[in-house]
Amino acid sequence: MSGSVDLRLRRAGADGDAATAAAPDVPVVDGIPFARAGRDELRAQVAGLLARGEVDRARVALLADADDWWTEPAPPPEQLARVPAATTLREAMGLLGMGRVGDYFAHRWSDPTHLAGLALLQQHWPGRRPVVDVACGTGTHLRELARRGCTDLTGVDVVWAKLWLARRFVCAGARYVCADVTAAPDLAAAHGVRAPAYVLCHDAFYFLRDKPAAAAAMRALAGDGGTVVVGHAHVADPHGEPLTPEGYAAVLGTDLLYDDAELTAALLAGRPPRPAAATDLHESEAVALVAGDPRSPAPVDLGEPLGPLRRNPLYVDGVLRWPSERYAAEYGPRSGYLPARWPDPLPADAARRRLLVDLPEAW
Numbered sequence: 001m002s003g004s005v006d007l008r009l010r011r012a013g014a015d016g017d018a019a020t021a022a023a024p025d026v027p028v029v030d031g032i033p034f035a036r037a038g039r040d041e042l043r044a045q046v047a048g049l050l051a052r053g054e055v056d057r058a059r060v061a062l063l064a065d066a067d068d069w070w071t072e073p074a075p076p077p078e079q080l081a082r083v084p085a086a087t088t089l090r091e092a093m094g095l096l097g098m099g100r101v102g103d104y105f106a107h108r109w110s111d112p113t114h115l116a117g118l119a120l121l122q123q124h125w126p127g128r129r130p131v132v133d134v135a136c137g138t139g140t141h142l143r144e145l146a147r148r149g150c151t152d153l154t155g156v157d158v159v160w161a162k163l164w165l166a167r168r169f170v171c172a173g174a175r176y177v178c179a180d181v182t183a184a185p186d187l188a189a190a191h192g193v194r195a196p197a198y199v200l201c202h203d204a205f206y207f208l209r210d211k212p213a214a215a216a217a218m219r220a221l222a223g224d225g226g227t228v229v230v231g232h233a234h235v236a237d238p239h240g241e242p243l244t245p246e247g248y249a250a251v252l253g254t255d256l257l258y259d260d261a262e263l264t265a266a267l268l269a270g271r272p273p274r275p276a277a278a279t280d281l282h283e284s285e286a287v288a289l290v291a292g293d294p295r296s297p298a299p300v301d302l303g304e305p306l307g308p309l310r311r312n313p314l315y316v317d318g319v320l321r322w323p324s325e326r327y328a329a330e331y332g333p334r335s336g337y338l339p340a341r342w343p344d345p346l347p348a349d350a351a352r353r354r355l356l357v358d359l360p361e362a363w
């Protein structure tokens with residue numbers, strides 16, 4: 001569905017297509033509203049194209065928009081115009097010129113950071129609460145939640161193309177909104193998100209320049225009695241704009257913290273993760289924090305991926321091959337659960353160790 005919508009009036013349906021209000025300020029293409037702050041010119045351009053019925057050109061304009069950290073130029077419009085015809089996530093990411101970010105999202109299903117995120121969900125399960133995944137990327141966590149029975153799912157990201165990929169290839173059942181979490185004070189009203197909600201932000205909070213604004217927006221989304229979960233916030237890892245563990249704890253208003261490596265280890269071992277004091281986490285590469293209602297552990301074991309399972313595509317001709325040197329440097333040292341060679345016979349815990357993975361059908 002394409003058109004425009006006043007997000008303040010919007011009450012989205014489960015498929016993200018229920019935008020019906022008349023005000024033309026937030027264009028919607030393929031069911032995904034473009035409400036990103038600081039992009040007034042692009043928004044006006046897209047709205048103008050939609051008004052003339054030029055949906056394909058509007059989509060191309062949105063697919064070309066990247067986040068502020070991205071340094072590569074957008075691919076030519078003719079290439080972006082071919083994205084809707086892509087039959088797999090990887091083909092689409094290739095056409096979008098996503099490079100190292102494409103590697104990250106293609107192999108998210110077995111990386112240690114994603115497993116740490118699953119461990120957090122395992123210990124602090126949203127249950128029947130509405131979930132908002134802030135900076136959701138291509139929706140890997142949303143897919144897991146949908147497959148485990150969560151029904152009220154919203155993904156928010158600044159990059160429209162990532163939401164398009166999420167909706168098309170990874171988790172069609174969530175609704176999506178393109179917005180900057182640090183500049184979206186009425187995000188909750190905009191989505192019609194019911195409070196209390198469970199707000200998740202994984203592997204992204206350290207990127208956000210205005211962390212107090214992001215924390216306030218997430219608290220507002222969660223509402224009274226809600227939950228804010230921040231996963232993989234860099235501490236010793238210098239990428240982004242990291243805080244100290246105490247800094248994160250103060251901005252999020254919590255003292256429930258975990259070491260990210262401990263979360264990954266806990267998921268792999270099938271045991272609950274051990275929380276730690278902020279003062280003990282200074283050497284951690286990254287930490288996780290839970291603010292508000294901590295909820296209860298999941299009634300299911302997220303350590304065991306749901307089938308159908310496929311051989312981890314990182315194994316080529318029986319050998320573990322990282323997609324790039326950069327990926328190997330970042331994840332190799334923390335992926336000891338993936339053996340260098342494909343084991344024969346497979347160990348009993350092959351799925352838990354992500355030798356076998358639950359890739360999306362059109363991976």
Ligand SMILES: C[S@@+](CC[C@H](N)C(=O)[O-])C[C@H]1O[C@@H](n2cnc3c(N)ncnc32)[C@H](O)[C@@H]1O
Pocket residue numbers: 067108117134135136137138139140141156157158159162179180181182201202203204207208
């Ligand atoms: C490393 S990715 C993590 C994606 C996803 N959470 C996951 O764990 O797979 C970081 C994401 O943050 C998004 N992002 C960066 N700044 C943002 C902002 N201000 N508001 C919303 N999303 C943002 C990026 O577009 C990117 O998708």
